[in-house]
Amino acid sequence: MSQKHFALITGASAGLGLAFANQLAAQKHNLILVARRSQRLHDIAQGLQAKHGIEAVYIVADLADTNAPDLIYKQCQENDWPVSMLINNAGYGVPGDFDQVDWATHQAQLNVMLNGLVKLTYLFYPAMKKAGRGGILQVASLAGLAPPTAGHTLYGPMKSFVIKFAHSLHLEGKDFGVHVTAVCPGFTYTEFHDVNGTRNRMNKLSKSLWMSADEVVEQALHALAQNKAIKINGWRNQLIALMTRLLPDKLIRALFHSNIQKYRKRSHD
Numbered sequence: 001m002s003q004k005h006f007a008l009i010t011g012a013s014a015g016l017g018l019a020f021a022n023q024l025a026a027q028k029h030n031l032i033l034v035a036r037r038s039q040r041l042h043d044i045a046q047g048l049q050a051k052h053g054i055e056a057v058y059i060v061a062d063l064a065d066t067n068a069p070d071l072i073y074k075q076c077q078e079n080d081w082p083v084s085m086l087i088n089n090a091g092y093g094v095p096g097d098f099d100q101v102d103w104a105t106h107q108a109q110l111n112v113m114l115n116g117l118v119k120l121t122y123l124f125y126p127a128m129k130k131a132g133r134g135g136i137l138q139v140a141s142l143a144g145l146a147p148p149t150a151g152h153t154l155y156g157p158m159k160s161f162v163i164k165f166a167h168s169l170h171l172e173g174k175d176f177g178v179h180v181t182a183v184c185p186g187f188t189y190t191e192f193h194d195v196n197g198t199r200n201r202m203n204k205l206s207k208s209l210w211m212s213a214d215e216v217v218e219q220a221l222h223a224l225a226q227n228k229a230i231k232i233n234g235w236r237n238q239l240i241a242l243m244t245r246l247l248p249d250k251l252i253r254a255l256f257h258s259n260i261q262k263y264r265k266r267s268h269d
C-alpha cells in the first residue's frame with residue numbers, strides 16, 4: 001500500500017478548481033485533477049509537478065455521465081491513489097427559462113452538481129472515516145442561501161441541497177475525524193460567466209461584489225482545516241446571507257427578484 005495521499009479536485013481545469021490545485025500543490029499535497037478537457041489537465045499536472053515536486057495525476061471524466069464517479073473511484077483504487085481530501089467543485093450555471101432549456105441540459109446539470117457530488121462523497125468518505133482523518137469540501141454558493149430567482153432555475157436549489165448535505169455529513173464526520181465544509185462564494189472571477197454567456201451582463205455589476213478565485217480558495221481551505229460546517233466568502237456576501245435571515249421573507253425575496261432581473265439572460269436573448 002502506498003503511503004502517499006492525494007487531494008482529488010473535480011473541475012480542476014479552470015477557475016476555482018485550478019486555484020485549489022495551485023494552492024494545495026504549494027502546500028505539498030499530491031493531486032488528482034478531474035475534468036473533461038484533457039490537454040488542460042495534462043499541462044496543469046505537468047506544471048505543478050515541476051514547480052512543487054509533488055505527484056499530480058489527472059482523470060478525464062464527464063460528470064454528466066452517471067458512471068463517471070464509479071470510474072474515477074476505480075481508477076484511484078487500481079492506481080493505489082488514496083484520497084484523503086475530496087473537493088467537489090465542478091459546476092456551472094444554465095441561464096434561460098426552465099421550460100425552454102432542453103431536458104438533456106437539465107439532466108446533465110443535475111448529474112454533475114448533485115449525483116456526481118453525492119456519489120463521489122459516498123465513494124471516498126468511508127476510507128477517510130476508517131482512517132480517522134480526511135477532508136471533504138463541497139463547493140456550494142451564496143445562491144444556495146439567498147432567496148430564489150427567476151432564471152438559473154435549478155442552480156440555487158441544487159446549491160441549497162449541497163449546503164444541507166454538507167452540514168449533515170459534517171455532523172456525522174466530526175466523530176470520526178473527517179472534516180466536511182460547504183463553501184459559499186458569491187460572484188467570483190473564473191470562467192463561469194464566460195461558459196454560460198453572461199459575462200457582458202455580469203460586467204455591469206459593481207466590482208465591489210466580486211472576489212478573486214485565489215481569495216475564495218484560501219478561505220475555503222482554511223475553513224476546512226478548522227472544520228467549519230459552512231464558509232461564506234467575504235463580508236459583503238456574509239451580510240447578504242445575514243439579511244436573508246433577518247429581513248422579512250417577502251421583502252428580501254422582492255429585493256432579490258427585482259435586482260437579479262436586471263442581469264437575467266432569457267432563453268430568447
Ligand SMILES: NC(=O)c1ccc[n+]([C@@H]2O[C@H](COP(=O)([O-])OP(=O)(O)OC[C@H]3O[C@@H](n4cnc5c(N)ncnc54)[C@H](OP(=O)(O)O)[C@@H]3O)[C@@H](O)[C@H]2O)c1
Pocket residue numbers: 010011012013014015016017034035036037061062063064089090091092093112139140141142184185186187188189190191192193195
Ligand atoms: N464563479 C462564480 O461566481 C461562482 C460563485 C459561486 C459558486 N461557484 C461554484 O464554483 C464551482 C466552480 O466553478 P467556477 O466558477 O470555477 O467555474 P469555471 O471556471 O467555469 O470552472 C468549472 C469547472 O468545472 C468543470 N466541469 C464543468 N462541467 C463538467 C463536467 N460535465 N464534468 C466534469 N467537469 C466539469 C470544468 O472543466 P471542463 O470544462 O474541462 O470539464 C471546469 O474545470 C461551481 O460549482 C460553481 O457553481 C462559482
